[in-house]
Amino acid sequence: MTELGAHRHKSRQATAPVCEAPLAEIFVNTKVSIVIPTYKEVENIPRILSKIDDLRTKSDLDCEVLFMDDDSRDGSVEAVRQSGFEWAQIVVRTKNPGLSAAVLDGFELAQNPVLVCMDCDLSHPVEKIPALILALSSGQEMVIGSRYVAGGSTDDDWGLFRWLNSRIATFLSRPLTSVRDPMSGFFALRKQDFKKAEDLNPIGYKIALELIVKCSFQNIGEVPIEFLDRVAGESKLTISQQLKFIKHLRRLYIHKFAESMYLIQFLVVGASGLLVNLATLTLFQVLGAKAVVSIAAGISVSMCSNFLLNRRFSFSYARDSNILRQFLSFILASMIGAAVNYAVALYLQSSVFLSDSSYSLQVSAIFGVAAGTGFNFIANRFFVFRKRFIRVPK
C-alpha cells in the first residue's frame, strides 16, 4: 500500500489493515468491471482495449469492459466488435444522455463485485488499475486515481485556464470531502457499496464527487496518477457543463448539510435584500420622491425580492405550492418577525442594560435583529415554505 503511494482520507474510523498480499494473489478472487463512458471515441477505443488486454495478460486480472456510449454513431460499436475481445462490450444508450448517467447505468449493468470507472481518452493510466484495486482490497471504500497527491501530476501543457478551473472546482468541493482530487474520473469501488447510494442524481461530469457524498464514504484512498492530455478526439467538457457543476455542488451541499444550507441561503438572500432595499430607495430619491415614499418602496421591493429568492433557492423544495398563499404568510411572518425584533431590543434596553451606557441601544438592536431573523427563519422554514407530505392512499 505505502509503496504504491496510496493516500488515505479518514474520519474517526479505525485504520484499515494494510494489504501485504502480492498482486496475483489478490486478483485470483477479484473480478473487476471497468466502466468507460464514451462519446465519439472511435479512435481511442482500440488503443484502450489493447492496453487493458496487456494488463489482463501481465497481471492475470479478470475483468469485463463496458463502454457506455451515448449513441456516437462514429463506428465505436464496430470498433469494439472488431477487437474480438469477448470480455469487452459496448452499450449504446439512446435515453438520458450524459457522462454521469452513462457511468451509473454501467455500474448497474456490471457483473463483477469491483467497479472501476475511467475515461476512454487514455488520460487515465490503465497500468494504475491494479494499484486502485490493491488499495480497495486493503479496506478502503473507494480509491481515486489522483492528480493532486504526492507523485501525481497533470500534463505540462495544461493551460492556466484549465488548471485554475480544476483547482477552483476542487476548492469549492472542500466542505464536502477532504479528498484531494474528487473531480477525478478515475476511481474504483465495490458494487455492494455503490448499491447503498442514496438518491443518486447523475447531473454533470463529477460522478466521483456524487458517489463520495451520496454513499457517505468515510474511508477513501488516493493513488497518484500522471494525468495525460488526450491525443485523439476532442474534449466534451463545455461551458454549459461547467455551469451544471455549480448546480451539482448546490445539490450536494443541500444533501450533506440540509438544515444549515437552508439557513445559509436564507441569510444570503437577507443580505441581498439589504442591497435591493438601498438601491430602490436611492432610485426613488434620485427620481425626486419624498423620504417616506422612498423608504416604503425600498422595504416593499426588497420584501418581494426576498420572497422570490427564498422560494426559488433557500426553500426550493416548496416552490410548487400556491404562491399567493405563501406570499401572504411570508408577509405575516415578516411582520411578527419585526415585532419580535422590536420587543427583544426594547426589553434588553429597558430591563437588562437599564441605562443608556455607551452603545447599549446599538447592542440591544443587534440582539433584536438576531432574534427577529431567527424567528423569521423558523417561520419561513416550517410555516411559509413548509414541506408538504402527500399521504399515499391505501
Ligand SMILES: Nc1nc2c(ncn2[C@@H]2O[C@H](COP(=O)(O)OP(=O)(O)O)[C@@H](O)[C@H]2O)c(=O)[nH]1
Ligand atoms: N456516454 C457519455 N460519455 C461522455 C459524455 N461526455 C463525455 N463522455 C466521455 O467521458 C470521458 C471524459 O470526457 P472528456 O471529454 O475527455 O472530458 P475532459 O477529460 O474533462 O476533457 C470520455 O471518455 C468521453 O468520451 C456523454 O455525454 N456521454
Ligand SMILES: [Mg+2]
Ligand atoms: Mg478527457
